[in-house]
Amino acid sequence: MSHTVLKAKSLALAAASAMALMSTPALADFPSGTITYLNPFSPGGECDIVQRMQQNPMQEKMGVDVVIEYREGGGGAVGWSHVKDQPADGYTFACFSIPHIIAQPMTRDAGYETDELHVLYTYHSTPQVLVVRNDSPFETLEDFIEAAQAAPGSITVGGTGTASGNHLATVRLMRAADITVTWIPFPGSGPTIPALQGGHVTALMTNSTMAVQNSDHFRPLAVATEEQIDMFPGVPTFRELGYDVVEAIYRGALGPRGIPEENIEVIVSTLDEINREQDERKQEMGFQPVFYGPDESAELIERLKVEYEELLGELGMLN
Amino acid sequence: MIDDLLRGLAAVLTFDSLLLVAIGTTVGLFVGSVPGLTATMALALLVPFTFTMDPLSGMVLLGAVYTSSMFGGAFTAILINTPGTPGAIATTLDGYPMAKNGKAELAILVATVASVVGGLIAVIAVIAMASPLTDIAIRFGPAQYFWVAVLGLSLIAALSTGSLFKGLLGGALGMLIGTIGISPLGGESRFLFGYSQLQGGVQLLVALIGLFAIPELIRLAVSATKSVDVDYSRGSESLLHAISLTVRRPWNVLRSSIIGLVIGIIPGAGNNVAGLVAYNEAKRSDKNPSSFGKGNAQGVVASEASNNAAVAGSVVPLLTLGVPGSPPAAVMLGALMLHGIRPGSALFAESGTLAYGFILSLGVSALALLVVGVLGGRLICRAVCAVPVTYLVPGIAFMSILGAYSMRNSIIDVFIMIGIGIFAYLVRHIGLQPAPIALGLILGPIAEQGFSMSMLRGGAVHDVPAYALFDNWMSWALIAMVFVTLFWPILQEARRKKTEAAEGSE
Structure with a gap:
């Protein structure tokens, strides 16, 4: 039942965004309808846990419903290739994880390219x-x-x-x-x-x-961090021991390319506020919170692209 | 431990907790009996509601939904030959023939009683032996997963009514369908035919609806009958009859519950397979195995006792290791973490009341099934029988499409379901049954994963990689079980012929 409603809603959204394009690009009253926060993994995973933590505060801060929609498969690729084709209005975004969104398009036809996705905010590693x-x-x-x-x-x-x-x-x-x-x-x-x-x-x-x-x-x-971290007191980093190994999985929210700046700002500031409020709790669970906006996230991706291309190339896995 | 147990019991036997159990079992029954609505999905939707509750209440609610949805899958299995959950595949084998023989209500009552008993036995076992049971989960390595999958596939030999060759062909087809998507080991894409949406493979439930529900709908639609051929003339059945049928073979209930418990503990294999293994054992040890598949109530007992026992089994690794034994258990793990509770061996020491309270609540939920099953079962049974086929077929078709779509919000899944359904309808005429195909689809990926991981490990620790499949006594025990499963029907047949010949010569 809710799915037919969702379908109708997405049609309505498509129509609304089309109208918005015809009139003026200003969408000062964002958000004014239901937000779909897509999870490309299965229920119970680490994206799911964080998204469920964020769902209620998001609804309170943004004043609209936030629906978590599951589109799992292909290690997240099914969900992300869906998101890249959605209207770029800020009403649809997804949880993402790095290296997945960088490595998948490098190693196979994943149905999307890394650059077709716009990383809005990175909330933890x-x-x-x-x-x-x-x-x-x-x-x-x-x-x-x-x-x-x-x-x-x-x-x-x-x-x-x-x-x-x-x-x-x-x-x-x-x-x-x-x-x-x-x-x-x-x-x-x-x-x-x-x-x-x-x-x-x-x-x-x-x-x-x-x-x-x-x-x-x-x-x-x-x-595998640059410096020792609080959740592992006394445990050395690889670097301290003389091995240059720094690697983490980063998670955050991404949408299709072309979302209006003002809407991105609303999403980013909401996620940032929530992320700071939940900082302590997330550390207890073993997450290392980061607070990267769109620019810092883009820098991270560009840096990792070069590194992963080299690593995957050595493994003979590049497509 | 006794203190924690009693405190847990006190916490569960409050009005609030019992109310949550009642709500949970009702929701679960609905979710379980609609093909396509899954326990996993229902639990994920409920998690935010548990934020405002104390951790135990939240887990009680989730546990009740999980228990009851496992049971709800039996309803559709019996009434329309479609397992509402993968765990109920074996229930269709005798449940539906029972319904055809006019014993639909009896089948549902027997399923209810068996579920309750299976659930209770498993809860008692988990409380008494949580830590030795955890050992089972730990001992299972890649090689054991491979042999369990082979054991499951060898069930095809026993389950095939009719031709063994056709059964194996069905199993192979299922395994082939299971290879679609991203390969588990190397990450290569397989059989995508240019559709990147196929990267996620064919969802098990989408395939199940296609394999079981669609052929039934086509058959109903072309048969031009006025209502389902579930004969309802016998009137209402007494619960006592169902209880006596279940308890008459105490060994069957007990064995099936233990099988369900043990298989439920193994993370990943889970309750999809438990019902089928228990069913096979029931059939094998029966004096009259050929009565199975034709409406033998003991088949329903085996399947249902076992898939409900598997629920309690799957929470063992969840609570003691923090490893979910099934997708719904994964959601419960998430809920625990959101409440700041860390599962693991320390859980019983640090939050004993919660751990024992939660396990006990699964027992209370199992008991609640008796009420929900008897009342709801009769109601649903009568409703399905009373609705004319002209409404029933479009109704079920609508639910099936909705269910397939909702799994991943994907229209491709709907087409896959319809495609598999038409295929299953056509091949049924040449004798290919849906159960072996489903079995291949479930077990193929487990077998592949177990095999490739064993070979990798074998390359590291042995001279010949394949030794890794045989270097552990548990592997050998499983191999022995495979042989028994494969050759028992042949032995039985030979013995029957011998006795017949002996009788004939007198």
């Missing part, structure tokens, strides 16, 4: 962490690297997917330390936890959220 089981013989990163040097390929590192944040962080580590480990891609971050607990992999390259939530079973060896 989940830095990558190398963890082993509490009872693992590897006490430090050095132990891990020595073992990998002694028997190249014999150490297995698990994580989510291929060309994902987990994977790219592992590739960066292999490059920086000149070691070879066997990468084992899991279908999602959930199954990696029992896999490490059950000893089916030697280590995990995982998100800070997963490492924080499982801190009573897992020992972090190093964090």
Whole structure:
């Protein structure tokens, strides 16, 4: 039922935006209708958790309904290629994650190009962490690297997917330390936890959220941030130990290209306010909040594009 | 632990909690009995409402919806041969023939009783043995996933009524459909035919509606009958009859519940497969296996006891490891995190009241199914039987399209559903049944993932990668089960012929 309503609404929206184009570009009264905040992943994922946290405050601050719509598939590609074709009026935007939106179009025909999407705001990162089981013989990163040097390929590192944040962080580590480990891609971050607990992999390259939530079973060896972070007190960064590995998954909101400036400002300031209010709570959950507007987000993407192109090229994965 | 258990019990047996259970089971029944509305979706929509509640109340509500929607899937399975949830695929095998024989209401009552008993047994088991049960989830590695999937696929041999070859062909077709999309390992796109929307693959529920509901609708429409051929002349059935039917074979209920519990614990395999495994075991151990598939109430008992036991099973890794055993459990994990509660082994120590209260509430929800099932079941059963086909077919068609669309808000999914439906209708005439196709679609990706991951791990730890599939006693136990499943029907057949021959010679 709600879907037919949604459909009717999107038709109405299309008509409204067409009219807006014919008259004047000024849309001072944005937003005046329902906002669709698309989730390209499944319910219960990390986009879902954040979007559900933001939904109510967004409705209060913007004074309109915010509907979370699921369009999962292809590691988010189905959702993002849908968003790029939506009217650029600010009424439809989606949760995104980096490296996905950069790596997918590089490695296959994902149905969208990175530049067809406009990143409006980046609200947090989940830095990558190398963890082993509490009872693992590897006490430090050095132990891990020595073992990998002694028997190249014999150490297995698990994580989510291929060309994902987990994977790219592992590739960066292999490059920086000149070691070879066997990468084992899991279908999602959930199954990696029992896999490490059950000893089916030697280590995990995982998100800070997963490492924080499982801190009573897992020992972090190093964090892939520039400096040490509060949620892992006393855990060194890869850089401190002499390996240039900095990798994180960034999440935020993106829309199609061409949304009017004024509307972008409304969305960005709303998300920024909420993000600052929820700062502490998100850190407890293992998210590292960032507050990047459209320009800083674009800089981030441009920088990572160059790095990922090189990494994926080395892996022979470029399309 | 006893303290926490009692405090949890006290927290669940309050008016507020019981009210939430009542609301949750009603919502869940509706969601479960409409093909295409999923428990996952309903839970995701409810999560914001739980913000204002205390964590336990929120989890009680979500748990009730989850429990009840698993059960609701049986209604459509019995009445219109369409599993409302993937867990109810095995319920169609005997539930629908029962309805055709005029025992629709009895089938629903039996499903209700079996669900209640399965749910209760699993809750008791989880409370008593949460930590050893967690071990099962941890021990399952890629190789075990592969063998579980093979075990599931070998069920086709047992489930095929008629030709084994056609059953295997159906399974292979399902596995082929399951390869559409982005490959799980390398991330390559497969069989997209130029449509980037196909990157997400064929959604299981979209395929299920297509496989089961559409052929039934076409059949109803062309049969030119006035109402469904669910014969309703027998009048109302007594609950006592249903209870006696269920309890008469206590071993069947118990075994099915244990199967559901254990398979539910394994993250990912989940309750989609539990019902089918339990059904197969019931059929195999019965004195008269050929009565299955023709309306044997024990088939319904096995499937329903097991898929409701799987609900309690799937919350074990959720609570003890923070790993969701099923998509609905993933949403519940999100809800817990939003309340600032960190699942894991510390949960039972730090928030014992919450953990035990939540598990106990699943038992209360299971009991509530008795009320909801008996009242709602009769109502829905009569309504479906009373509505003339001229209204029923468009009504169900409308719900099916809505359901397929709502899964990902995608019109492509609607076309996929209709395409698969017409295909399933056509191949039914040459003897291809929908259940093996569905089984292939569910298990193909699990098998592929398990196989490729095992080979990768094997390359790291063994000289020959394939050793990784055999280097653990659990793998060997599963392999033994595969052989038993494959060759039991043949043995049984041989023994039957032998006894017949012996009798004939006398």
